Amino acid sequence: MQITSPTFKENSAGALADVQLQKALGNVRSGFIDKRRKAVEALPEFDQLRDSARAIKDHALENLDLYLEAYEAKVKASGGHVHWAETAEDARNIILDICRSAGARTVTKGKSMITEEIALNDFLAENGIRPVETDLGEYIIQLRGEHPSHIIAPAVHLNKEQVEADFRRVHDHLPPGRDLSEPETLLNEARKVLRSAYFEADVGITGANFLVAETGTSIIVTNEGNGDLTQILPKVHVVVASLEKIVPTLEDAAQILRVLARSATGQDMSVYTTMSTGPRRPGDPDGPEEYHVVLLDNGRSAMLGTEFQDMLRCIRCGACMNHCPVYHAVGGHAYGWVYPGPMGAVLTPSLIGVDKAGHLPNASTFCGRCESVCPMKIPLPKMMRHWREREFERGLNPATQRAGLKLWAFLAKRPSLYRFATSIAIPMLSLLDRGKGRFGYLPLAGGWTKHRDLPAPEKRTFMQQLGSRNTAAKEAAR
Amino acid sequence: MSSREAILKKVRQSLGQPASDAVRQKAVADRLKKSPQGVIPARGQLAPAERVELFCTMAEKLFATVQRVPKPEDVPAAVAEYLRGKNLPASIRMGGDPRLAAMPWRKQRALEVKQGASDGDDATGVSHAAGGIAETGTLVMLSGAGNPTTINFLPEHHIVVIDAADIDGDLETAIANVRKIFGKGKMPRTLNLVSGPSRSGDIEQKLILGAHGPRALHILVVGG
Numbered sequence: 064m065q066i067t068s069p070t071f072k073e074n075s076a077g078a079l080a081d082v083q084l085q086k087a088l089g090n091v092r093s094g095f096i097d098k099r100r101k102a103v104e105a106l107p108e109f110d111q112l113r114d115s116a117r118a119i120k121d122h123a124l125e126n127l128d129l130y131l132e133a134y135e136a137k138v139k140a141s142g143g144h145v146h147w148a149e150t151a152e153d154a155r156n157i158i159l160d161i162c163r164s165a166g167a168r169t170v171t172k173g174k175s176m177i178t179e180e181i182a183l184n185d186f187l188a189e190n191g192i193r194p195v196e197t198d199l200g201e202y203i204i205q206l207r208g209e210h211p212s213h214i215i216a217p218a219v220h221l222n223k224e225q226v227e228a229d230f231r232r233v234h235d236h237l238p239p240g241r242d243l244s245e246p247e248t249l250l251n252e253a254r255k256v257l258r259s260a261y262f263e264a265d266v267g268i269t270g271a272n273f274l275v276a277e278t279g280t281s282i283i284v285t286n287e288g289n290g291d292l293t294q295i296l297p298k299v300h301v302v303v304a305s306l307e308k309i310v311p312t313l314e315d316a317a318q319i320l321r322v323l324a325r326s327a328t329g330q331d332m333s334v335y336t337t338m339s340t341g342p343r344r345p346g347d348p349d350g351p352e353e354y355h356v357v358l359l360d361n362g363r364s365a366m367l368g369t370e371f372q373d374m375l376r377c378i379r380c381g382a383c384m385n386h387c388p389v390y391h392a393v394g395g396h397a398y399g400w401v402y403p404g405p406m407g408a409v410l411t412p413s414l415i416g417v418d419k420a421g422h423l424p425n426a427s428t429f430c431g432r433c434e435s436v437c438p439m440k441i442p443l444p445k446m447m448r449h450w451r452e453r454e455f456e457r458g459l460n461p462a463t464q465r466a467g468l469k470l471w472a473f474l475a476k477r478p479s480l481y482r483f484a485t486s487i488a489i490p491m492l493s494l495l496d497r498g499k500g501r502f503g504y505l506p507l508a509g510g511w512t513k514h515r516d517l518p519a520p521e522k523r524t525f526m527q528q529l530g531s532r533n534t535a536a537k538e539a540a541r
Numbered sequence: 542m543s544s545r546e547a548i549l550k551k552v553r554q555s556l557g558q559p560a561s562d563a564v565r566q567k568a569v570a571d572r573l574k575k576s577p578q579g580v581i582p583a584r585g586q587l588a589p590a591e592r593v594e595l596f597c598t599m600a601e602k603l604f605a606t607v608q609r610v611p612k613p614e615d616v617p618a619a620v621a622e623y624l625r626g627k628n629l630p631a632s633i634r635m636g637g638d639p640r641l642a643a644m645p646w647r648k649q650r651a652l653e654v655k656q657g658a659s660d661g662d663d664a665t666g667v668s669h670a671a672g673g674i675a676e677t678g679t680l681v682m683l684s685g686a687g688n689p690t691t692i693n694f695l696p697e698h699h700i701v702v703i704d705a706a707d708i709d710g711d712l713e714t715a716i717a718n719v720r721k722i723f724g725k726g727k728m729p730r731t732l733n734l735v736s737g738p739s740r741s742g743d744i745e746q747k748l749i750l751g752a753h754g755p756r757a758l759h760i761l762v763v764g765g
């Protein structure tokens with residue numbers, strides 16, 4: 064796909080002016096946050112599970128080479144094949160070879176961010192193979208020639224009227240007078256159209272949420288069941304997964320599964336958690352005859368051992384973007400590549416280069432909500448700061464910003480001076496808001512206040528408030 | 542150098558670790574051998590009767606329907622009744638699971654029982670679960686001739702029979718049971734953990750049942 068991350072600012076301006084998009088983004092703000100909160104509140108052990116999940120991934124990453132070897136041995140023992148791909152191009156060619164030797168003309172696809180990352184669909188189509196996305200959201204955006212705007216809800220930027228128009232345009236063999244006014248009728252139509260694709264497909268391609276070293280198993284989670292029909296009906300099942308999907312054991316996968324669906328959609332479990340190991344067994348009446356795993360590096364190994372290693376714990380739940388005020392304002396496409404929101408702001412520069420994605424780590428209010436909801440406790444704001452610092456060192460920022468950061472760095476290293484400087488600045492700012500609690504206009508920040516109000520600061524700085532809260536708490540405890 | 546060697550080499554370089562590090566090798570081998578358990582939520586840790594209750598409640602919350610029958614012999618009649626109640630054709634698709642095979646299907650004279658994997662033309666499929674997880678109202682389904690995986694996904698209605706004694710509190714116990722069947726480090730081709738009927742929220746976040754898999758999941762809990 065074409066990378067538009069370098070024009071993040073222009074993309075955002077366009078997004079803010081897009082009425083349809085702004086309406087659709089309302090669904091993110093209202094839906095996901097509440098559902099997650101309820102699911103988390105209903106499980107007292109949730110935070111303990113987060114720590115457990117984090118420790119498992121840290122352990123797996125520290126020993127990634129050994130677990131990859133163990134995993135490969137198990138896949139082979141169960142009759143499957145493992146292909147190692149250093150780059151996106153390697154992965155595309157491996158997959159094309161598998162498709163060609165299966166004589167494939169149609170491949171069905173389960174929802175997979177990794178195949179977006181390697182731009183697989185265009186490549187297959189260029190080579191005469193028809194890729195069919197089967198997840199409803201992915202199917203819709205494939206019809207539109209778009210890319211996902213959210214990692215778990217790819218079509219979240221669309222309204223049902225837009226989907227109706229696309230279905231009428233593409234499904235032109237169906238009666239024009241049919242009712243497509245509701246999500247139900249749209250879903251039923253997609254279900255029917257895609258049913259035949261499942262049976263036509265020679266190869267089914269899925270991603271993986273986990274690869275289990277203990278058993279050589281790949282795990283996917285879905286709600287629709289499309290990932291299952293994609294892998295059990297065709298002759299060949301291809302799993303495409305990046306290195307860091309490895310977990311040691313089934314128990315380890317179980318721990319992370321408990322935080323995954325809750326963080327993503329507020330479900331205790333997704334409807335289908337599917338564990339696939341090798342091809343069908345002798346005597347099995349269904350299932351694929353061949354099972355291939357394409358293990359993709361594409362920049363992950365270079366993140367290990369750096370300040371960005373923690374990002375490899377990401378389980379792609381989407382909670383960080385669901386809770387991000389910047390994502391809420393501009394949606395996913397503005398980020399200009401595959402991964403949007405806070406996780407994208409950290410991951411994208413690692414994968415496509417900070418020269419192209421340097422604006423993304425700046426797309427943050429540093430409110431910290433992403434880190435506080437991240438089930439894997441990934442320090443997203445800190446890593447965005449790392450990118451800013453790196454970018455700063457490379458001198459990619461405009462001079463004014465460099466000067467501002469320099470001043471901030473100077474003050475930040477001198478806590479008393481910092482407190483003094485902010486204690487002057489904050490009361491001055493609250494004069495400007497005239498008691499409304501919000502700024503409609505702020506000098507030098509027109510780019511921000513043009514489209515939204517900026518919450519006015521409290522009359523006192525955070526440090527001052529914290530200081531007096533601590534004093535009050537101490538007094539109460541006496 | 543093959544891609545495999547190149548990737549493993551890069552990983553080791555980045556980690557600053559040699560492959561031969563005995564401490565790491567032991568830690569990895571131990572974990573793979575012992576499969577240590579993590580945090581198990583208290584929610585499912587109940588006496589058998591309450592566990593079955595919790596399983597039913599959780600499954601219903603996920604929009605499955607649940608019916609309890611006293612004995613395996615009661616299953617065919619319950620299936621026939623479900624089909625009549627939903628105005629479905631008196632025909633089911635079913636695998637060769639010995640527990641299902643032992644049930645008195647012949648007594649339901651009007652009921653056609655088709656054997657084997659589904660080809661997509663069946664309105665209703667019947668499977669036997671290997672286990673249940675009370676914590677989340679989840680069914681554990683194992684692939685094979687007994688319960689072909691296609692039956693879990695292609696028919697619009699999926700009826701799943703589960704023995705109340707096979708309902709455990711948590712996912713870890715269910716995993717341990719699978720390990721008992723297949724052996725340590727081994728798995729069936731497909732293990733489906735099924736929590737409710739298929740659904741999608743992809744259009745305007747509105748939840749709709751019956752996306753690509755079954756629109757309805759009916760669970761028959763036997764005994765308990």
Ligand code: SF4
Pocket residue numbers: 326376377378379380381382383384405406433436437438439440441443
């Ligand atoms: S960074 Fe955390 S919250 Fe965001 S998608 Fe990854 S795991 Fe989820």
